[in-house]
Amino acid sequence: MKVIITEHARKRLKDMRQEKITAGDIFDAAVGIPGKVPTATRFRGFIAKSGRIFDIVAKDIPDGRLVITIIGK
Template sequence: MRVIITEHARKRLKAPRQDDITVEDIINAAQKIPGHIPTATRFRGFFARSGRVFDIVAKDITAGRLVITVIGK
C-alpha cells in the first residue's frame, strides 16, 4: 500500500516532541494498520526505531493511505 505523508506531518517531525521519529517509522506504522480507514482516525502506540512512542492520524484515499499528522509522546 502506498503511504502519503502530508507536509503538515513532515513539518511536525522537526518539532522537539517528535524528535527521533523518521519518515521510515511513519511509513512502517501506517502499513501495519489493517483494513480500510474511511475517516481520519488516530492510531496510538507505535514505536520508532529510536524507541520513541508516537501516534498517527491517517485515512485512506484513492491514491493510498494518507498520514495527516504525527503526535510524539
C-alpha cells in the first residue's frame, strides 16, 4: 500500500511534541490500519521505535493512504 504523508504532517514532526517520531514510524502505523478508511479518522495508540506514543489522522484516497497529521503524546 502506498502511504502519502502530507507536508503538514512532515512539519509537525519537527515540533517538540512529535520529537523522536520518524517517517518510518508513520509509514508502519498507516500500513497497520486494517480495512478501508473512507473519511478522515483519528487512530490512537501507536508506538514509535523510540518509545514515543502518537496518534495519526488518515484517510484512503485513490492514490493510497493519506496521513493528514500526527499527534504526539
